[in-house]
Amino acid sequence: MPDFLILMKSELLITLIIFTLLLFKLGKGLANEKILSLVQVLLLINVFVSAIGNTRGSIFGSLFVNSPLIGFQKTTLSLGVYLISLSFSGWFRKHAHLTEFFVLILSSLLGMYFLLSSGNLLMLYLSLELSTLPLTALANFELEKKKSSEAAMKLILSSAFSSGVLLFGISLFYGATGSLQFDIVGTSDVITGFPILALVFIFSAFAFKLSVVPFHLWTADVYEGSPLPVTAFLSVISKGTMAFVLLTLLFKVFSRYEAVWHWLLVAFSLATMIIGNLFAIRQHNIKRFLAFSSIAQVGFILVAMVGVPVTATTAVTYFILVYLFSNLAAFVVAGVLYDHAGIEDIKRLKGLRQSNPFLAWMLALALFSLAGIPPAAGFFGKIFLIGTGAYSGHVWFILIAALNMVVSLYYYLQIVKLMFMEDADHAMPELKTARSDRFTLIVCTAGILLGGVFSWIYDYIQRISI
C-alpha cells in the first residue's frame, strides 16, 4: 500500500464520511434516525481505524507527519466525537438539518486531525482555519435564537482576530528564519528579536483558542449561546486539540526559547486558574458554569507544560483523555435535563437524586472527576499535571495550583450538595433518558472509574511520547 494511505488513514476516512453524507443530502435525504445511526456506525469505524497501525512517518515534504502519539491523540478526539454523536439524541432527532450538522462537525474534526499532523506553519494555519470556521457556523445552528447568533458573532470575530495575530507571528518567524518547516525553524540560529516577538504573537493566538485568561472573554458567551452538542464539542474536542498543538509548538518549534515562554506560561497559568475558579463560583447557568470550570482546567494543563517535554506531553495527553470522559458526561446530563425539562439553572438541580437518581449519580461522578477526588480518574490526571509542573522547581507555583484545586472542589461539591442533600422546590417528573444517552453515560463512567485504575494507559502514552 502506498505510504500516504496508511499515514493519512483517519483523514481519508473522515473525508469519505463527509462525502457520503453529502451524497445522501443530494439525493432524497434520509430520516434523522437513519442518518444518526449511519453516522454512529461510521464514526465507530473511524475510532478503530485511527487507533490501529499508527506508524512514524512524514509525507508531502514533511507537510504532514504522523506518529503513534499523534495517532493516540486522534483516537481520543474520534472517541469524543463518536460519544457526542451517540448522546444529545433529543436535540438531534428534532433538528431539521442534521446532515449539515454532521458535515460541519466532521469538517472541523478533519481540520483538527490535520492540525495535529501538521509539520509546517502553512499547514498549521490552513488546518486551524478548517477547524474553526465550521465551528462558527455550528454555533449559529439554532438560527431563530438570539443567543445563538450572538454566540456565533463572538466566536467568528475572536477567532478571525486570533488567526490574524497568529499570521503576524508566523510572518515574523518566516522573515527571521526563511522557512516554514517545524524541524528547520525549530533548530535555526537567529539572534534577532523577531523569533521572540513571533513567539509572543503565536502564543497569544493559541491562548485565544484555549481560552487562557486574559484571552477568555468569548468563552462563556459562546458556550452559553451555542447548541449543547456544539458546546460539548468546543469544550472537549477543540480544547483538547489546541492543548496538543500548543505542546508541539512549545516543545518542537520554540524549544530554543524556553527561557522566554517558561515565565509566560507560569504567569498565564496562575491567572487562568485563579480567574477561572473565581468566576465559576458565581455562575447560575450550567453551561456558563462548565465554561468557567473548563477555563480553570486549562490553567492546570498549562501547569504541566512548564515541566520536562516528555513527561509534560504524557501528562497532558492522559489528562485530556480523562477530561474528555468527565466533561462529556457532565454535558450529556446537562443535555438530557435541558431537552426534557428545560433546565439550565443550577438551582433547579435541587433534589435531583429523588426524582432522577441515575442522572444525579452520573453528574456527581463527572463532577468528582473534574474536581479530582481519588477514585475518579480526574484525580490521577491532576496529580500527573501538577507533578510534572513540579519539575520546574517553583514550590510556590505548585502550592498555588494545589490551593486552586481546593477552591474548585468548593463549587463542584456545591452542585453535588444541591442534588443530594436538599429537597426539590417543585416536584420533578422522572425524565426519560434515551438508550444511547445512557450508553454514553455508562461509557464515560467506565472511563472515569477505570482510567485511573489501569496504569498501563499512562505507561502506554509515556512509551509512545518519547
Added chain:
Amino acid sequence: MNTPGLYHILFISTALFFIGVYGFFTRRNLITILMSIELILNSVCLNFIAFNKYVWPEKLDGVFFTLFIIAIAAAEAALAIAIIINLYRSHNTIDVNAAEEMKY
C-alpha cells in the same frame, strides 16, 4: 529618490496591523470590525511579500502563504457576513452593543 527598503515596508505593515487592532477594539459596527480584521490580514500579506523580496529572494514560501491567506480571508468574510446578516434579522441592528443577551 531612494528606493524603499525592507524596514520601510515593515514599518507600514506593522502600522497597518496595529491600526487594524485598534479598529477591532474601538469600533462598534460589525462591518467595520470585519474591515479591521481584513486590515490585519493584509498587513500580514505585505509582511510576507516584503520578507520574500528583500530577505529570502530565492524562496517561494512567502508568496504561496499570501495566496492562501487571501483565499481564506475571503471564506472567513463570507461566513462572517452570513452570521452578521442573521444577527441583523434577530436584533435589527449590527451594533455590537446591541448583542447583550448574555452577561456575567
